[in-house]
Amino acid sequence: MPHSRFARSSFLRWLLAGPGAFVLAVLLMAFLPLVLPAGAGGVNHMVLPALLFPLLWAILAIAPVMSLDGRKTGLVYGGLCVAAIIIIGLSIVF
Amino acid sequence: MALIAEQTKRLINLHGWLAVSLSILLYTVMLTGTVVVFSHEIGHWAEGKTGEAGPLSKPLNRHFQRLAAQVPVELQEDIIVGEGPNGTLRLFFGSSQVRIEAGRGIFGRQFLVNPSSGHVVKAQAGLLEDLGTGLDERALEDFLVDLHVRLHVPGRWGLYITGTLGVVMLILAITGVLIHRNIFRDFFVTERPGDRVVSIRDRHNLAGVWSLPFAILLSFTGAFLSFAVSLGLPILAMVAFGGDQEAALEAVIGVPVIEEPQPANLANLDTIVAEAEKIAKAPITVINIHRGGRADAIVETFHAQAPGALRGTSLEFKGPSGAFLGHTHLVGTQASVGSTLAELTAPLHFGDFAGKTSRLVWAALGAAMTFTIVSGMQLWMRRRHDDPFWNCAGRVFSISTWVVPLAMLGAVYGYFLTRLTSDPSLWTARAFLLVLCASLLVAVWWWAAPVKEQNKRYGRILAVGVLLLPILRIQTGGLSIGEALVTSSIDVLFIDALCVLVGAAVWTAIRSKTGQLSVT
Numbered sequence: 001m002p003h004s005r006f007a008r009s010s011f012l013r014w015l016l017a018g019p020g021a022f023v024l025a026v027l028l029m030a031f032l033p034l035v036l037p038a039g040a041g042g043v044n045h046m047v048l049p050a051l052l053f054p055l056l057w058a059i060l061a062i063a064p065v066m067s068l069d070g071r072k073t074g075l076v077y078g079g080l081c082v083a084a085i086i087i088i089g090l091s092i093v094f
Numbered sequence: 095m096a097l098i099a100e101q102t103k104r105l106i107n108l109h110g111w112l113a114v115s116l117s118i119l120l121y122t123v124m125l126t127g128t129v130v131v132f133s134h135e136i137g138h139w140a141e142g143k144t145g146e147a148g149p150l151s152k153p154l155n156r157h158f159q160r161l162a163a164q165v166p167v168e169l170q171e172d173i174i175v176g177e178g179p180n181g182t183l184r185l186f187f188g189s190s191q192v193r194i195e196a197g198r199g200i201f202g203r204q205f206l207v208n209p210s211s212g213h214v215v216k217a218q219a220g221l222l223e224d225l226g227t228g229l230d231e232r233a234l235e236d237f238l239v240d241l242h243v244r245l246h247v248p249g250r251w252g253l254y255i256t257g258t259l260g261v262v263m264l265i266l267a268i269t270g271v272l273i274h275r276n277i278f279r280d281f282f283v284t285e286r287p288g289d290r291v292v293s294i295r296d297r298h299n300l301a302g303v304w305s306l307p308f309a310i311l312l313s314f315t316g317a318f319l320s321f322a323v324s325l326g327l328p329i330l331a332m333v334a335f336g337g338d339q340e341a342a343l344e345a346v347i348g349v350p351v352i353e354e355p356q357p358a359n360l361a362n363l364d365t366i367v368a369e370a371e372k373i374a375k376a377p378i379t380v381i382n383i384h385r386g387g388r389a390d391a392i393v394e395t396f397h398a399q400a401p402g403a404l405r406g407t408s409l410e411f412k413g414p415s416g417a418f419l420g421h422t423h424l425v426g427t428q429a430s431v432g433s434t435l436a437e438l439t440a441p442l443h444f445g446d447f448a449g450k451t452s453r454l455v456w457a458a459l460g461a462a463m464t465f466t467i468v469s470g471m472q473l474w475m476r477r478r479h480d481d482p483f484w485n486c487a488g489r490v491f492s493i494s495t496w497v498v499p500l501a502m503l504g505a506v507y508g509y510f511l512t513r514l515t516s517d518p519s520l521w522t523a524r525a526f527l528l529v530l531c532a533s534l535l536v537a538v539w540w541w542a543a544p545v546k547e548q549n550k551r552y553g554r555i556l557a558v559g560v561l562l563l564p565i566l567r568i569q570t571g572g573l574s575i576g577e578a579l580v581t582s583s584i585d586v587l588f589i590d591a592l593c594v595l596v597g598a599a600v601w602t603a604i605r606s607k608t609g610q611l612s613v614t
Contacts, residue, residue, distance in 0.1 A: 013104070017108070026325075026329065029326065029329060029330075030329050030330070030332070030333045031333075033330060033333060033334050034333070039430050039431060039432065040428060040429075040430060041423070041425075041426040041427070041428040041429060041430025041431075041432065041433055042426055042428070042430070043425045043426035043430055043432045043433060044430055044431055044432040045432075046330050046334065046425075046432065047425050047430075047432030047433065047435065047436050048431075048432055048435075049326070049330070050318065050321065050322050050326030050327075050330065051318055051322075051432070051435055051436065051439075053317075053318070053321055053325075053326060054257070054260060054261050054264060054313075054314055054317035054318055054321065055264070055314060057261045057317075058261055058264040058265045058268060059268075061261075061265055062105075062108070062265060062268055062269060062272075065101075065104045065105055065108045065269075066101050066104070066105065066272075068098075068100075068101070088333055091333065092332075092333065
């Protein structure tokens with residue numbers, strides 16, 4: 001199936017692999033302490049997100065470049081961003 | 095994993111453009127990283143001292159008790175006992191609760207004491223960060239480490255830059271694997287003759303493939319070390335502690351919360367030191383005393399690596415009784431997967447877990463990574479040789495590959511030339527910047543010269559400069575070769591030998607392979 005011109009556009013991929021990947025990696029790092037178990041020492045949920053952050057950023061930067069459909073990747077990234085912001089916001093408020 | 099042509103093309107573009115746009119910074123971080131693998135050895139080499147015992151190996155309790163009695167209890171919240179300049183014992187008594195006009199931080203009094211006689215050599219008052227350790231002998235080591243860790247950019251910005259470069263290196267390594275069709279064959283590829291594009295590609299692939307696992311490990315651990323405190327902690331504090339960084343820090347570091355504010359004398363420090371060294375099986379490097387003069391005082395001892403250990407340890411003792419409380423962890427108060435992983439990042443990044451053997455391997459692989467960046471740039475520029483813009487960019491990168499090591503060499507000269515008469519901490523950094531600027535001016539002056547001729551000139555200066563370092567060291571008060579041999583100062587002999595080897599290697603490379611060192 002031919003992909004739309006928009007999905008193929010280099011700008012969208014640049015946006016997702018550049019600032020998009022960074023913002024999503026930061027949001028995921030902030031979101032992970034809310035879902036990861038603290039462990040016996042009570043610090044795993046704090047340390048692991050910080051430890052995973054470089055790997056998350058790198059993978060999120062490469063994924064849009066490898067993706068065959070930039071638009072779908074954009075939707076996934078956008079959805080993850082919105083979900084992370086809502087959950088983090090709710091955790092701060094309540 | 096089979097990629098379609100379009101994906102491969104995009105990945106090659108990402109790999110190339112990312113590396114080219116940050117090539118000079120990546121090269122600088124990798125080159126400085128290769129050098130600072132030997133930072134401790136360089137520190138000992140630059141100190142110019144015999145292998146005499148440090149001040150913490152001598153009795154220190156009577157000096158500590160005498161000076162503690164002269165300092166108000168309010169300034170005993172944070173006490174540091176460590177090594178000062180010229181073999182002195184450094185005692186700092188301070189508190190973060192005292193507010194002064196100079197700014198926020200730990201304010202207090204610092205004494206430099208002769209560990210044998212107890213005579214106070216120097217007494218100062220001020221913020222801890224301003225007083226510093228006073229260790230001018232470590233100015234060179236500290237400068238080189240700072241250059242690698244934060245590119246000498248102040249505050250968090252330096253950490254953000256090097257952290258980002260770590261992630262970029264990780265992306266380059268992963269994309270390098272994905273675009274490689276015959277990764278195992280390239281382990282044994284031999285460079286095709288003729289200094290053609292394929293020859294440069296063979297060179298780049300060979301260096302890249304051999305340093306690949308190391309590149310992933312180093313970039314990952316380096317990015318974590320840069321981002322953990324500068325970015326991770328503020329974000330985690332915002333989410334989990336409503337923006338309170340101090341609360342987040344206490345949760346992560348695990349400050350004990352036993353409140354016993356009544357006054358109490360500290361146990362004999364010499365007894366605590368003896369027991370701590372027995373438990374840790376390694377000498378003490380520094381002692382921190384929290385809430386000194388109170389019943390809930392804690393003595394924390396930090397130790398060098400014990401034989402066979404991956405990293406140094408730290409222990410806690412109850413202040414008034416001197417009772418052993420347990421091992422402290424990098425993160426939290428109990429053993430955990432998170433703390434263990436965080437503790438492993440530093441030894442894996444610096445390669446200091448198996449003495450000189452692991453450091454030599456780390457330095458060799460760091461040099462391979464540095465060469466991968468240079469050969470990658472050579473490949474990129476050679477393919478665009480006819481384009482005036484890339485021809486010019488290639489020259490700029492070629493000059494940078496010489497200017498950065500020359501400026502580092504300038505810092506070493508600045509340190510040695512000022513350590514007897516001036517402030518080496520200040521002049522090491524100034525000399526780096528001065529040589530950097532001078533080299534750039536010379537680059538403008540030599541711009542019209544052919545690149546091969548430029549390489550020859552820069553290479554000769556670098557080679558001679560490095561070869562002269564052992565002589566400069568000895569002439570500015572360092573140990574002679576004979577003294578180093580008699581006192582078994584292995585680090586001095588090791589770095590001297592390394593200077594001769596590196597100087598000779600650069601000189602030989604310039605004479606035999608001038609063309610290959612050219613980027614354009």
